[in-house]
Amino acid sequence: METPENYRAGFVTLAGRTNVGKSTLLNRLVGRKVAAVTPRPQTTRRRIVGIRTDERAQMILIDTPGLHQPRAAMNRRMVDTARRCLAEGEVIAAVLAANAPLGDEDRALLETVAALARPAVVAVNKIDLATRERLMPLIKSAHELIPKAEIVPVSALTGENLDELVRVISALLPESPPLMPGDEYTDQTERMLAEEIIREKIFLAMREEIPFSTAVQVEDFKEETERNLAKIRALIIVERESHKGMVIGAGGRQLKSIGTAARLELEEMLGRRIFLELHVKVEKGWTGDPRRLKELGL
Numbered sequence: 001m002e003t004p005e006n007y008r009a010g011f012v013t014l015a016g017r018t019n020v021g022k023s024t025l026l027n028r029l030v031g032r033k034v035a036a037v038t039p040r041p042q043t044t045r046r047r048i049v050g051i052r053t054d055e056r057a058q059m060i061l062i063d064t065p066g067l068h069q070p071r072a073a074m075n076r077r078m079v080d081t082a083r084r085c086l087a088e089g090e091v092i093a094a095v096l097a098a099n100a101p102l103g104d105e106d107r108a109l110l111e112t113v114a115a116l117a118r119p120a121v122v123a124v125n126k127i128d129l130a131t132r133e134r135l136m137p138l139i140k141s142a143h144e145l146i147p148k149a150e151i152v153p154v155s156a157l158t159g160e161n162l163d164e165l166v167r168v169i170s171a172l173l174p175e176s177p178p179l180m181p182g183d184e185y186t187d188q189t190e191r192m193l194a195e196e197i198i199r200e201k202i203f204l205a206m207r208e209e210i211p212f213s214t215a216v217q218v219e220d221f222k223e224e225t226e227r228n229l230a231k232i233r234a235l236i237i238v239e240r241e242s243h244k245g246m247v248i249g250a251g252g253r254q255l256k257s258i259g260t261a262a263r264l265e266l267e268e269m270l271g272r273r274i275f276l277e278l279h280v281k282v283e284k285g286w287t288g289d290p291r292r293l294k295e296l297g298l
């Protein structure tokens with residue numbers, strides 16, 4: 001493809017409080033599932049790149065862990081990752097949620113972004129859940145905190161006004177030919193995607209604190225090309241014996257249903273049949289163990 005004149009390309013960091021819909025927005029903008037999405041806070045744990053290429057611009061979107069008050073070492077790393085990613089973006093897209101008032105984390109983020117000498121946009125997400133009366137004061141406060149940024153109300157869920165967000169972000173990118181081949185859409189390996197999807201299914205299935213102290217590690221990923229099949233063996237790491245029992249469930253039913261949901265989605269995403277073998281292991285204190293966190297890519 002010949003690059004049109006005035007083509008724009010660059011890095012765009014999606015930043016925001018946990019649960020505002022950054023990963024949903026990423027998946028929508030990329031047009032494929034790249035990052036796990038769940039109704040629970042602290043779903044995203046690492047930096048995830050998704051690439052959107054259209055006829056006018058290429059955005060290398062960086063999804064980040066949500067900002068929150070960290071307690072465990074894992075959470076401190078997540079918040080540190082998010083801060084480092086802010087430094088990477090040539091454009092910062094600060095994401096807010098329209099269904100809640102502006103919180104301390106939202107304010108702190110907008111102040112930080114306002115102080116950066118970089119173009120920024122504020123995406124006010126989840127407008128499908130907010131009335132106009134609720135949205136207006138939020139937009140006003142956001143504007144006061146970061147006057148340089150255009151504020152774009154959107155719904156990542158319904159797709160409402162995303163064209164406008166794409167237009168605004170594209171215009172803020174530097175003129176440049178595409179930085180990545182047009183068919184690339186993520187920096188995640190298939191192993192990493194598998195870990196994200198399995199973890200997403202655990203988050204969706206389990207209650208209380210289990211999701212926050214569970215990790216997934218793919219131990220083996222074998223191709224059987226002639227059968228169009230991948231065999232994946234993954235470890236589900238939990239912090240307590242009681243959690244292990246709950247993840248496995250009576251007669252192994254919970255684990256089976258997590259595995260089935262993950263397998264179906266992975267088959268769709270990776271375009272081949274998947275054999276998925278899941279094991280659950282207790283590792284006490286893993287969320288506070290720097291060496292283990294590093295091994296898990298956190």
Ligand SMILES: Nc1nc2c(ncn2[C@@H]2O[C@H](COP(=O)(O)OP(=O)(O)OP(=O)(O)O)[C@@H](O)[C@H]2O)c(=O)[nH]1
Pocket residue numbers: 016017018019020021022023024025036037038039040041042043044045064065066067125126127128129154155156157158
């Ligand atoms: N109604 C509605 N729900 C949304 C919208 N965008 C995201 N959600 C929901 O909000 C929840 C959180 O979405 P995520 O995309 O995981 O949020 P996040 O900001 O990536 O969260 P962390 O990774 O935990 O920081 C999920 O249940 C989404 O389905 C939206 O525009 N409208």
Ligand SMILES: [Mg+2]
Pocket residue numbers: 022023024035036043044064065066
């Ligand atoms: Mg996320």
